[in-house]
Amino acid sequence: xxxxxxxxxxxxxxxxxxxxxxxxxxxxxxxxxxxxxxxxxxxxxxxxxxxxxxxxxxxxxxxxxxxxxxxxxxxxxxxxxxxxxxxxxxxxxxxxxxxxxxxxxxxxxxxxxxxxxxxxxxxxxxxxxxxxxxxxxxxxxxxxxxxxxxxxxxxxxxxxxxxxxxxxxxxxxxxxxxxxxxxxxxxxxxxxxxxxxxxxxxxxxxxxxxxxxxxxxxxxxxxxxxxxxxxxxxxxxxxxxxxxxxxxxxxxxxxxxxxxxxxxxxxxxxxxxxxxxxxxxxxxxxxxxxxxxxxxxxxxxxxxxxxxxxxxxxxxxxxxxxxxxxxxxxxxxxxxxxxxxxxxxxxxxxxxxxxxxxxxxxxxxxxxxxxxx
Amino acid sequence: xxxxxxxxxxxxxxxxxxxxxxxxxxxxxxxxxxxxxxxxxxxxxxxxxxxxxxxxxxxxxxxxxxxxxxxxxxxxxxxxxxxxxxxxxxxxxxxxxxxxxxxxxxxxxxxxxxxxxxxxxxxxxxxxxxxxxxxxxxxxxxxxxxxxxxxxxxxxxxxxxxxxxxxxxxxxxxxxxxxxxxxxxxxxxxxxxxxxxxxxxxxxxxxxxxxxxxxxxxxxxxxxxxxxxxxxxxxxxxxxxxxxxxxxxxxxxxxxxxxxxxxxxxxxxxxxxxxxxxxxxxxxxxxxxxxxxxxxxxxxxxxxxxxxxxxxxxxxxxxxxxxxxxxxxxxxxxxxxxxxxxxxxxxxxxxxxxxxxxxxxxxxxxxxxxxxx
Numbered sequence: 001x002x003x004x005x006x007x008x009x010x011x012x013x014x015x016x017x018x019x020x021x022x023x024x025x026x027x028x029x030x031x032x033x034x035x036x037x038x039x040x041x042x043x044x045x046x047x048x049x050x051x052x053x054x055x056x057x058x059x060x061x062x063x064x065x066x067x068x069x070x071x072x073x074x075x076x077x078x079x080x081x082x083x084x085x086x087x088x089x090x091x092x093x094x095x096x097x098x099x100x101x102x103x104x105x106x107x108x109x110x111x112x113x114x115x116x117x118x119x120x121x122x123x124x125x126x127x128x129x130x131x132x133x134x135x136x137x138x139x140x141x142x143x144x145x146x147x148x149x150x151x152x153x154x155x156x157x158x159x160x161x162x163x164x165x166x167x168x169x170x171x172x173x174x175x176x177x178x179x180x181x182x183x184x185x186x187x188x189x190x191x192x193x194x195x196x197x198x199x200x201x202x203x204x205x206x207x208x209x210x211x212x213x214x215x216x217x218x219x220x221x222x223x224x225x226x227x228x229x230x231x232x233x234x235x236x237x238x239x240x241x242x243x244x245x246x247x248x249x250x251x252x253x254x255x256x257x258x259x260x261x262x263x264x265x266x267x268x269x270x271x272x273x274x275x276x277x278x279x280x281x282x283x284x285x286x287x288x289x290x291x292x293x294x295x296x297x298x299x300x301x302x303x304x305x306x307x308x309x310x311x312x313x314x315x316x317x318x319x320x321x322x323x324x325x326x327x328x329x330x331x332x333x334x335x336x337x338x339x340x341x342x343x344x345x346x347x348x349x350x351x352x353x354x355x356x357x358x359x360x361x362x363x364x365x366x367x368x369x370x371x372x373x
Numbered sequence: 374x375x376x377x378x379x380x381x382x383x384x385x386x387x388x389x390x391x392x393x394x395x396x397x398x399x400x401x402x403x404x405x406x407x408x409x410x411x412x413x414x415x416x417x418x419x420x421x422x423x424x425x426x427x428x429x430x431x432x433x434x435x436x437x438x439x440x441x442x443x444x445x446x447x448x449x450x451x452x453x454x455x456x457x458x459x460x461x462x463x464x465x466x467x468x469x470x471x472x473x474x475x476x477x478x479x480x481x482x483x484x485x486x487x488x489x490x491x492x493x494x495x496x497x498x499x500x501x502x503x504x505x506x507x508x509x510x511x512x513x514x515x516x517x518x519x520x521x522x523x524x525x526x527x528x529x530x531x532x533x534x535x536x537x538x539x540x541x542x543x544x545x546x547x548x549x550x551x552x553x554x555x556x557x558x559x560x561x562x563x564x565x566x567x568x569x570x571x572x573x574x575x576x577x578x579x580x581x582x583x584x585x586x587x588x589x590x591x592x593x594x595x596x597x598x599x600x601x602x603x604x605x606x607x608x609x610x611x612x613x614x615x616x617x618x619x620x621x622x623x624x625x626x627x628x629x630x631x632x633x634x635x636x637x638x639x640x641x642x643x644x645x646x647x648x649x650x651x652x653x654x655x656x657x658x659x660x661x662x663x664x665x666x667x668x669x670x671x672x673x674x675x676x677x678x679x680x681x682x683x684x685x686x687x688x689x690x691x692x693x694x695x696x697x698x699x700x701x702x703x704x705x706x707x708x709x710x711x712x713x714x715x716x717x718x719x720x721x722x723x724x725x726x727x728x729x730x731x732x733x734x735x736x737x738x739x740x741x742x743x744x745x746x
Contacts, residue, residue, distance in 0.1 A: 038694045039687075045701060047678065048418075068690045072666060076686055084682040293445060305420065309457040313449055314412075317441045321411045324697055328418060 004181045004208050006240045012354040014232055014259035017346045020209075020240050022088040022140040023179045024080060025055065029240060029261040030345050032247060032338040033058045033090060034269060038067070039083040042269050043327040044335075046084050051305065052335050053343075056141075057085055058264040061133055062094035066116050066123075070136040078138030090141040090264070093130040093171075095185075096213070096245070099148040107147065109163060127167035128174045135177050143211065144171040146185040151219045157189035165201050172205060183242060185213040190223045192230045199234040210235055211242040212260075221251065228258040235259070249280055249341055250365050256345045257358045263342075268334035273327045275319045278334040280341060281364055284312075286330070291316040304336035305329075377554045377581050379613045385727040387605055387632035390719045393582075393613050395461040395513040396552045397453060398428065402613060402634040403718050405620060405711040406431045406463060407642060411440070412456040415642050416700040417708075419457050424678065425708050426716075429514075430458055431637040434506055435467035439489050439496075443509040451511030463514040463637070466503040466544075468558075469586070469618070472521040480520065482536060500540040501547045508550050516584065517544040519558040524592045530562035538574050545578060556615060558586040563596045565603045572607040583608055584615040585633075594624065601631040608632070622653055622714055623738050629718045630731045636715075641707030646700045648692045651707040653714060654737055657685075659703070664689040677709035678702075 005021040020027040033056040034041045034049065041049060041057065049057070059079060064070060076082045079089055098105055098114045105114040111126030127145045134142040145167050149160040168184045175182045184207040188194030202210055212231060215224045228243075235241055240261045246252070247265020255263070268278055277284045277298045284291075284298065297307035298315065306315070306329040318326035348357035378394040393400040406429040407414045407422065414422060414430065422430070432452060437443060449455045452462055471478055471487045478487040484499030500518045507515040518540050522533040541557045548555050557580040561567030575583055585604060588597045601616075608614055613634045619625070620638020628636070641651055650657045650671045657664075657671065670680035671688065679688070679702040691699035721730035 038690075038696055040691060040694075040696050040698045043697045043701075045421075045678070045698065046682070067694055068665070068686075072686070075666060076668065076684060082684070082687055082690075084687075292441070293448060295449065305418070309419070311449060311455070313441075313445070314455055314457070317411075317455075318413060321436075321440055323411055323413050324416045324700065325413045325418065327697060328416075328701075 003179045006209070006238065008237065010350040010352075012349040012352050013257070015256055015345070015349045015354040016259055016261055017349040018240065018261055020261075022181065024086060024088045024140050027055045027088055027262075028346060030252070030256045030342045031056055031262055032252065032342050033262065033264040034335050035060075035264055035266045036083065036085075037266070038063050039073070039079060041331070042273065043324065043331050048305075048328075048332060049085070049335075050087075052332060053339050054087070054335065056088045056090060056262070058090045058092065059083075059137070059139065060094065060097060061091045061130060061137065062097035064091075064137060065094065065133050066118055070133040074136035074138070080138065088141065089139040091134050091137050091139040091143065092244070093134065093143040093145040094125050095130075095143075095146045096148050098125055107163075109166065111145070112147075127170040131171050131174050131182070135175075135180065139180065141181045141183060141209070143183050144168045144185055146187055146213055148214055148217070149187065149189055151189040151214060151217055151223075153189070154191060157187070157191060157194055161187050161194055161198055165198070168202060168205060172207070181208045183207055183209040183211045185211045185244070186231060187214045188227075189214060190219050190227060192227070195227050195230050196234065199231045203234055203236050207239070209240040209242060211244050213244045215243065216246045216251065221254075224251070225254050225258065228255055228260065232259040247338060249278065249337065250361075252338065252341060253345065253358055253361050256342075256349075257354060263338075268338055269331045272330035272334050275326065275330070277315075277330055278337045280337060280361070286312060286316050287319050288316075298333050299337070302333060302336060303340070304333050306333040307336075376552045379581070379611065381610065383723040383725075385722040385725050386630070388629055388718070388722045388727040389632055389634055390722040391613065391634055393634075395554065397459060397461045397513050400428045400461055400635075401719060403625070403629045403715045404429055404635055405625065405715045406635065406637040407708050408433075408637055408639045409456065409458075410639070411436050412446070412452060414704070415646065416697065416704050421678075421701075421705060422458070422708075423460075425705060426712050427460070427708065429461045429463060429635070431463045431465065432456075432510070432512065433467065433470060434464045434503060434510065435470035437464075437510060438467065438506050439491055443506040447509040447511070451509075453511065461514065462512040464507050464510050464512040464516065465617070466507065466516040466518040467498050468503075468516075468519045469521050471498055480536075482539065484518070485520075500543040504544050504547050504555070508548075508553065512553065514554045514556060514582070516556050517541045517558055519560055519586055521587055521590070522560065522562055524562040524587060524590055524596075526562070527564060530560070530564060530567055534560050534567055534571055538571070541575060541578060545580070554581045556580055556582040556584045558584045558617070559604060560587045561600075562587060563592050563600065565600070568600050568603050569607065572604045576607060576609050580612070582613040582615060584617050586617045588616065589619045589624065594627075597624070598627050598631065601628055601633065605632040620711060622651065622710065623734075625711065625714060626718065626731055626734050629715075629722075630727060636711075641711055642704045645703035645707050648699065648703070650688075650703055651710045653710060653734070659685060659689050660692050671706050672710070675706060675709055676713070677706050679706040680709075
């Protein structure tokens, strides 16, 4: 039995509409995956995520390994059961978090030794043990450990790339569960030749999907789009492509237009907790005084629970009164914005009008970006 | 057209099962009303409240008057529309909050001048203007301004009672909206003769319901129950009776057994934010270590969303990881405990087995109270 099948339903230019079958359900792509760092998408219940039409969730191995522990989650029947999410889940390898710890890590070919941000205790991640941890967590899609270099340092990127490639082979070699898809990660900073080399190498290995890592980490948007332009022609058409950690509306549109299928990002839920609403034309800071008596929903075009039932004035009141419901209502809306954007991109690809959709989006997003209405 | 009708469906001893028809729907009594202080029940959406079977919500005039302002809520179409709750709402008069301000208030026959807890600004509540504010808010059930004395001071209680009675008459005289039921409040501390006098006076006025205030504010449970025993025979049978601010499982059972119909309390939602689960046999502090790997739901008998879908281990993880979802899941469960308790009390009254229900509850609640499982 084949646990994973990726089918391309339609292509329009580089844009792709597909279906990715996993043991916990089918994901229609392009897809945006909300982030549930600690086995919960902050401020939302799984029922609310389901109502939003979420199909794929991301959880962080680094955080779950430290707390409550992969062993505990395994004892509780795995992540799906533990957090009561019966759809597809993706876990990262923890690499991104550990390499963000800066002064608290030591890397070698064997792996990376780091100090916990919670209590300073020492731990080690290796290509092998992060696979075992992710096998204990039991997500549908799991990731190789990679070394995440800062985007502009050429020498470091060259070294890190070699290691990332070795680690990818070692991860593949130890992976045991057949009901999990292991995805390889392309690195290489902002250097086209390194990215090209990495895309070729990772594509040559037996991964059922490829990810592009190390973007949206400090480089400009144009640099990111340029890298996508370099990498895309190399990627196998028959495998899903995942752009890690990217999720603003404009980046999603530009990346789908350049052939990306899967996205995840903390942006929509983090913005929600910072009182900002995300729309297709920009963002609103709902704490601002003009919203005090604004009867309109956050976005008149939006069909989410928040926009169907609450005014900007009410959401602003919740923010000013420091009520938790503000974060929930804004998270619902912000996720809906990205989910419906992906749905519309998919439809545009199927209908063969992706260029037109992207063109209109660009005009509108630019035009309204700085505005607050 | 009559906007409010209270019908007694069944009586069993002093216990009563009724229906209270209001402009926004029918309330089956006994009923527990969750508190939405600032026009939101903390950490829950109105959709979640509906799913819980909540029929009556309480909101606080003091808080809403100060922020965002009764005028704003009125402009936004009233409280039902503002907070998207289309069922019955009850607002208090703000008296309890203002008289809790201790050093920041000055009371006279005219009313009470106080300093806002938000910014120290000076405001005045009178029997007349609190009715006008509540008319702007637009709840179905509104309350008279009363003077809340500390329960043990006889002299203060005598004076406060006189004033509370005057204020009740003045509130009745200015009330204008026919689609709001104004409820009078009985005071008198722990003094049976004062309580008797107050019950007689308030019952003699043309209120469609009577409330018992000033209890659960520092006196013992036995003193509270004794006061209910004194007051109950005086209360009109044909009007609903509301015991303000009371809502622990044992107090609800004892008060229903003594003829009370309506309850409200912050206890279930406040406990939730303090990591405690409320059950019919006591409470669990879910932060405690033994719950780390406890696969059981909070309460195996409970049918709420939380208990149907999540383990104690998961809720504990959310608490330890300081995730907002902990407060939401615990609020859902704690409210369900009180709502289903009221439903069961109602059924017991209708079936004529209230004494038996109360007896069993007492035995069980006492027995398990100190336990943590």
